[in-house]
Amino acid sequence: MQEFPGVAVLRLGHRPGRDERMTTHVGLTARALGADRVIFPDNAGGSLETVEDITDRFGGPFDAELTDSPRGVVRNWDGRVVHLTMYGERVQDVEDEIRAVHEDEPLLIVVGAEKVPFDVYEAADWNVGVTNQPHSEVAGLAVFLDRLFEGRELEREWNDADRRVIPKATGKRVVSADSSDDEPET
Numbered sequence: 001m002q003e004f005p006g007v008a009v010l011r012l013g014h015r016p017g018r019d020e021r022m023t024t025h026v027g028l029t030a031r032a033l034g035a036d037r038v039i040f041p042d043n044a045g046g047s048l049e050t051v052e053d054i055t056d057r058f059g060g061p062f063d064a065e066l067t068d069s070p071r072g073v074v075r076n077w078d079g080r081v082v083h084l085t086m087y088g089e090r091v092q093d094v095e096d097e098i099r100a101v102h103e104d105e106p107l108l109i110v111v112g113a114e115k116v117p118f119d120v121y122e123a124a125d126w127n128v129g130v131t132n133q134p135h136s137e138v139a140g141l142a143v144f145l146d147r148l149f150e151g152r153e154l155e156r157e158w159n160d161a162d163r164r165v166i167p168k169a170t171g172k173r174v175v176s177a178d179s180s181d182d183e184p185e186t
Contacts, residue, residue, distance in 0.1 A: 005079065005102065005103075005104065005106040006036040006037070006106045006107075007034065007035045007036055007102070007106070007107045007145075008035060008036060008038070008106070008107070008108050008109070008111065009026065009027070009029070009030035009035045009038045009039070009108075009109045009110075009111060009141065009149050010036070010038075010039045010040060010054070010070055010073055010074065010110050010111065011023050011026050011038065011039070011040050011041060011044065011047075011069070011070070011111055011113065012041075012047060012070045012110050012111065012112045012113065012116060012120065013041065013112055013114045013116075014040065014041045014044040014047070014072075014113055015113060015114060016043055016044075017111050019044075020046060020047065022113070022136075022137065022138065023040060023044050023047040023113070024050045024051065025089055025138045026038065026047075026111050026137065026141060027040065027047055027048075027050070027051035027064055027160055027170070028050075028051060028054060029138050029141050029142050029145070030062075030141065030145070031051060031055060031062045032153075033055065033142055033145040033146060033149070033153050033154030034148070034149045034152075035062075035109070035145065035154065036061070036063065037062065037063035037064065037065065037071070038051060038061065038062075038063075038064050038065075039064075039065050039066075039067050039073055040064065040065070040066050040067070041066070041067065041068075041070050041099040042066045042067060042068045043123075044066065045066065045098030045104070046064070048064050048066055052064055054061045055108075055115075056162065057161065057162045057163055058158060058162075058163065058164070058165075059158025059159055059160055059161030059164070059177070060158065060159060060160055061137070061159060061160075067141075071117070071119070071120065073108070074108065074110060074120055074123050075123060077106075077108045078106065079105040079106035079107060079108060080098075080101055080105050080106075080107055080108070080125045080126075081107075081108045081110060081111045081123060081124045081125050081126075082097070082098060082107055082108070082110065082124065082125065082126045082128055082144070083109075083110040083112075083116070083120055083121060083124035083126070083127045083128065084110065084112075084128055084129075084137065084140045084141060085108065085112065085113055085116065085121070085127050085129060085132065086129050086131070086132050086133060086135070086140075086142055087121075087127065087129060087132070087167070088126065088127035088128040088129040088132075088151055089126065089127065089128055089129065090128075090129055091128050091129065091130045091143065091147060092147075093143060094126055094128060094146045095148065097126075098126060098128075098148065099148060099150075101125075101183075102148065105172050107142065107143065108117040108143075108146075110124065111137045111140070111141055112137065113137075116152070128144065130143045130144055138144055161177040162176065162177055163175065163176055163177055164177050
């Protein structure tokens with residue numbers, strides 16, 4: 001992938017017991033589809049541990065961290081802010097502008113959980129809708145990252161992995177990272 005300034009994903013809000021899986025999937029999607037790091041609210045330690053474990057096993061670079069002030073991250077971000085919301089401008093109408101700005105500035109992509117406070121809408125440089133219909137914030141993040149990177153993230157090389165997945169038409173094959181494609185993991 002061509003080198004641009006960083007992309008961080010901020011999970012804004014986390015309801016323990018209700019959002020565990022969704023918050024974890026925000027982090028995993030950010031990692032798999034080209035972001036450099038994810039920032040979780042400080043009550044999402046389980047999601048942080050899962051993302052760090054996956055990064056250790058399947059490679060990086062990718063960072064995950066906790067913050068006690070997600071809205072402070074938005075206010076103090078040194079770059080541009082993209083807030084993903086069904087109420088925003090259509091992604092297809094703003095993706096070129098966002099991509100052009102990202103060539104020079106880091107991006108913070110904000111993904112909400114519960115109702116997002118209005119000051120986040122105001123602080124964002126773009127409020128972006130991946131369709132203006134209700135759907136999963138994980139799906140919205142995936143589509144947005146793919147459009148931002150124009151599919152280049154799918155060719156990404158992973159460093160320091162313990163294991164890797166060998167693509168197959170059916171079944172699954174996971175091998176140790178230092179083995180050849182023909183050696184199954186033991």
